Amino acid sequence: MNANSRTSALIEQRQSVHRFAERQGDYYSRQFEKIQSSNRITFSFNPHAALLGPLWASARNVWGFFWMSIIATLFALVLLGRGLWGELGADDLARAERLSSKSQEMAIKAQTALESGASNVEVLQRNADNLQRAADNAMLAAEAAVGGASQLIFWGALALIATMVIQGFMANIVYEMKYCRWRGGRSETSGFSQMNLLLGVVMLAVMVPLTLYRFTVATPVAWLIEFPTDTSIFTAAATWLDAGFDSIALKGAGFFNGITSGIRMLLDGLEVVLVDTPWPVTAMVILVMAWRLAGPRVALFTLAALAYLAFLGFWEKSMATVALLGAAATLCVLIGVPLGILCAKSPSTYAVARPVLDFMQTMPAFVYLIPIIAFFGTGKPPGILATLIFGMPPVVRLTALGIKQVPSTIVEAALAFGCTRRKLLLDVEIPLALPSIMTGVNQTILMCLSMVVIASLIGAEGLGTDVLQALQYAAKGQGLLAGIAILLCAMIIDRIVQGRFKRED
Amino acid sequence: MSADVIQLENVWKIFGKNSDQAMKAVVEEGLDKAAVLERFSCVVGIANVSFTVPRGEIFCIMGLSGSGKSTLIRHLNRLIEPTAGKIKVLGRDMSALSHNDLRDVRAKHIGMVFQHMALLPHRTVLDNVAFPLEVQGVPKAKRWETSQHALSLVNLDGFEDRLPKELSGGMQQRVGLARALASDPEVLLMDEPFSALDPLIRRELQNQFVTLTKTLQKTTIFITHDLDEAIRIGDRIAIMKDGHLIQVGTPEQIVMHPADDYVADFVKDISNLKLVCAHSIMRDINSETVPAGVNLADAPRVDENTNLDHLIDIAVTSELPIIITDAAGADIGIVSKNILLQGIKGEQ
Numbered sequence: 001m002n003a004n005s006r007t008s009a010l011i012e013q014r015q016s017v018h019r020f021a022e023r024q025g026d027y028y029s030r031q032f033e034k035i036q037s038s039n040r041i042t043f044s045f046n047p048h049a050a051l052l053g054p055l056w057a058s059a060r061n062v063w064g065f066f067w068m069s070i071i072a073t074l075f076a077l078v079l080l081g082r083g084l085w086g087e088l089g090a091d092d093l094a095r096a097e098r099l100s101s102k103s104q105e106m107a108i109k110a111q112t113a114l115e116s117g118a119s120n121v122e123v124l125q126r127n128a129d130n131l132q133r134a135a136d137n138a139m140l141a142a143e144a145a146v147g148g149a150s151q152l153i154f155w156g157a158l159a160l161i162a163t164m165v166i167q168g169f170m171a172n173i174v175y176e177m178k179y180c181r182w183r184g185g186r187s188e189t190s191g192f193s194q195m196n197l198l199l200g201v202v203m204l205a206v207m208v209p210l211t212l213y214r215f216t217v218a219t220p221v222a223w224l225i226e227f228p229t230d231t232s233i234f235t236a237a238a239t240w241l242d243a244g245f246d247s248i249a250l251k252g253a254g255f256f257n258g259i260t261s262g263i264r265m266l267l268d269g270l271e272v273v274l275v276d277t278p279w280p281v282t283a284m285v286i287l288v289m290a291w292r293l294a295g296p297r298v299a300l301f302t303l304a305a306l307a308y309l310a311f312l313g314f315w316e317k318s319m320a321t322v323a324l325l326g327a328a329a330t331l332c333v334l335i336g337v338p339l340g341i342l343c344a345k346s347p348s349t350y351a352v353a354r355p356v357l358d359f360m361q362t363m364p365a366f367v368y369l370i371p372i373i374a375f376f377g378t379g380k381p382p383g384i385l386a387t388l389i390f391g392m393p394p395v396v397r398l399t400a401l402g403i404k405q406v407p408s409t410i411v412e413a414a415l416a417f418g419c420t421r422r423k424l425l426l427d428v429e430i431p432l433a434l435p436s437i438m439t440g441v442n443q444t445i446l447m448c449l450s451m452v453v454i455a456s457l458i459g460a461e462g463l464g465t466d467v468l469q470a471l472q473y474a475a476k477g478q479g480l481l482a483g484i485a486i487l488l489c490a491m492i493i494d495r496i497v498q499g500r501f502k503r504e505d
Numbered sequence: 506m507s508a509d510v511i512q513l514e515n516v517w518k519i520f521g522k523n524s525d526q527a528m529k530a531v532v533e534e535g536l537d538k539a540a541v542l543e544r545f546s547c548v549v550g551i552a553n554v555s556f557t558v559p560r561g562e563i564f565c566i567m568g569l570s571g572s573g574k575s576t577l578i579r580h581l582n583r584l585i586e587p588t589a590g591k592i593k594v595l596g597r598d599m600s601a602l603s604h605n606d607l608r609d610v611r612a613k614h615i616g617m618v619f620q621h622m623a624l625l626p627h628r629t630v631l632d633n634v635a636f637p638l639e640v641q642g643v644p645k646a647k648r649w650e651t652s653q654h655a656l657s658l659v660n661l662d663g664f665e666d667r668l669p670k671e672l673s674g675g676m677q678q679r680v681g682l683a684r685a686l687a688s689d690p691e692v693l694l695m696d697e698p699f700s701a702l703d704p705l706i707r708r709e710l711q712n713q714f715v716t717l718t719k720t721l722q723k724t725t726i727f728i729t730h731d732l733d734e735a736i737r738i739g740d741r742i743a744i745m746k747d748g749h750l751i752q753v754g755t756p757e758q759i760v761m762h763p764a765d766d767y768v769a770d771f772v773k774d775i776s777n778l779k780l781v782c783a784h785s786i787m788r789d790i791n792s793e794t795v796p797a798g799v800n801l802a803d804a805p806r807v808d809e810n811t812n813l814d815h816l817i818d819i820a821v822t823s824e825l826p827i828i829i830t831d832a833a834g835a836d837i838g839i840v841s842k843n844i845l846l847q848g849i850k851g852e853q
Contacts, residue, residue: 416582
């Protein structure tokens with residue numbers, strides 16, 4: 001019974017290996033049985049894979065094997081090629097010729113100097129000798145390189161043989177692993193594919209000759225080294241974009257100015273509160289806020305941080321930075337939260353917004369500083385706009401995520417009790433999404449702070465300016481102190497916001 | 506207004522992009538579920554379901570997962586729109602209601618309890634129960650008072666100011682029930698309310714629920730996948746399979762006369778002791794040969810609606826066969842021990 005079921009299992013396996021391999025099923029079922037019968041590494045040599053590794057791999061769809069094999073083969077072939085046909089030492093030879101011709105020039109000059117009785121004969125003679133010696137050295141190196149050819153051939157041949165032996169032994173093991181994956185999930189490809197074989201042949205035909213040519217010939221044709229392109233394409237595109245920016249800036253001047261003045265109003269308000277208020281008042285409000293919202297430990301930390309800012313003379317700049325940050329973060333939340341809700345409610349909006357958000361987050365800040373300057377000029381409002389671009393994505397994303405994560409059962413229950421859309425949003429979805437939204441707000445605040453230094457490049461003054469100056473004059477001490485001040489600002493805000501939130505939990 | 510609180514007529518629900526075409530094809534060509542999936546890649550959720558539920562009845566819809574019972578109950582308050590057919594609740598054609606009227610009906614006339622409670626985690630128990638009233642715009646004092654009353658109906662006094670997560674599963678579901686009762690709706694929709702609870706608490710809640718709805722005279726649609734539960738609390742039971750209603754009837758009808766093998770398979774393990782009554786198994790008095798020396802006048806007499814369980818109790822204490830009487834007290838049949846045993850085995 002047991003033996004019977006074992007043989008039937010074996011037959012079944014054979015059939016499935018046949019289905020998997022399509023060609024040479026008998027061979028592979030024998031080899032797989034051998035591999036599977038032992039836990040240790042089994043020696044099973046595949047002559048086809050050994051001789052024609054990359055082609056075997058491509059036909060059998062084992063692409064990982066294909067790449068390893070083709071890289072190893074190419075390496076071995078390049079070594080061999082250089083040894084057999086390479087113009088070895090060509091560089092050194094050319095240098096030797098150059099040097100010796102220069103040395104001869106020197107010698108002639110020395111000769112003429114000697115004849116005319118000039119005083120610099122000795123110097124010239126010494127130069128000529130030095131050059132000749134360098135030329136001789138180069139010549140020796142070139143000869144050595146030529147002599148190294150046989151060594152290259154040896155190593156190349158060794159590498160080629162080793163590659164073949166290794167791929168011969170590895171092939172069946174790798175193929176058996178593929179077979180096991182194929183049995184589990186049918187997404188794995190199987191069989192012998194002539195299309196893939198053709199692809200493998202084409203890739204070999206392109207890769208091997210070109211690579212060999214590149215590495216064996218001393219001066220290959222130029223188009224092989226550098227992509228043959230016309231610089232005018234780039235220039236035209238850049239010019240076209242320049243003109244586009246200029247015309248947009250010109251036509252939309254009213255619009256851009258409107259935005260700028262709007263932001264400036266918000267910023268002015270915040271600055272009056274934070275900067276113009278006498279420092280003891282501001283400090284007290286911040287301390288009490290930290291204490292009430294986040295507890296005594298945060299209050300103590302805040303006190304220490306504020307003392308640092310005050311004693312090192314960063315007070316006003318810190319408050320200006322926080323005002324800048326506050327304006328940016330307020331705008332981020334005001335725009336980002338509704339946008340996030342919209343994204344959660346409408347999949348098509350999200351489909352459009354997602355690449356835009358990715359773009360905003362990935363594009364290096366220095367790149368969009370340029371159009372911002374073009375449209376909005378320099379100063380604090382453009383700095384806030386730049387910060388906005390960088391800081392908004394997290395709050396949009398996390399708001400959308402939070403709203404989407406509200407359990408559908410709860411939404412359904414609310415609707416079943418006759419809830420309106422508005423009440424659903426305000427009393428069910430937003431409260432349930434609040435943890436996620438608050439994480440987004442926190443992220444946004446911290447990201448905005450990290451933008452402060454970059455925004456200072458376009459004239460958004462504050463602590464960032466100090467760091468920027470320190471960078472320009474390599475003032476290490478100033479840079480570090482200002483950097484710590486930025487860090488402390490971030491930490492105070494972060495702790496207070498988070499502390500408030502933890503208490504709510 | 507008719508006595509039927511809920512009326513469904515030929516209700517269909519087909520899910521998918523081409524549901525209208527699929528519906529047309531179903532009507533014209535009589536396609537079955539598999540063919541609809543094949544041709545239109547649409548899923549038939551509800552297939553031609555009709556039933557009525559009179560006022561005050563507990564109507565259980567029983568079926569396995571995927572049978573369409575949860576889809577069906579969501580049609581009654583139009584959380585899901587039917588593809589075809591007519592649904593009337595309290596005399597109102599649900600499909601014809603405007604959005605505002607629909608919200609009004611949902612808020613005032615239909616209460617719903619969900620399998621996963623679906624309480625608002627950030628609100629206290631009292632505010633959760635008050636939610637339907639809040640939706641209706643009832644002022645705070647009034648809605649708290651009403652909610653307090655609803656909570657005491659489900660024996661949750663003293664838990665008003667807790668958060669849902671501080672309560673056990675059974676208590677949370679009682680909050681769900683209180684919420685459904687808060688606006689005193691005529692209709693209760695129960696979507697597998699006790700399925701997620703452990704057996705002991707489930708039994709307790711079932712009993713509490715039956716008592717409560719009977720005293721409050723609520724018309725109830727009760728979804729369950731557990732036939733025991735359906736038999737315990739349902740006045741009538743509907744068995745669903747693949748979107749079809751296979752059989753509708755009282756628990757006794759279902760157990761005694763299953764409509765097909767599928768239902769029979771379900772009721773196989775159900776004890777009929779509490780369901781089958783003397784009326785169903787008794788024989789004609791004269792047909793039964795009475796052993797000599799037995800005076801039927803001394804035999805115990807019971808009402809025809811006595812169930813088998815009770816008959817057994819009597820038979821154990823008496824040597825004589827049992828005489829069955831009708832409501833007026835007249836002898837209408839006889840049950841001997843043999844007949845009783847056959848009845849317990851389900852043979853007639």
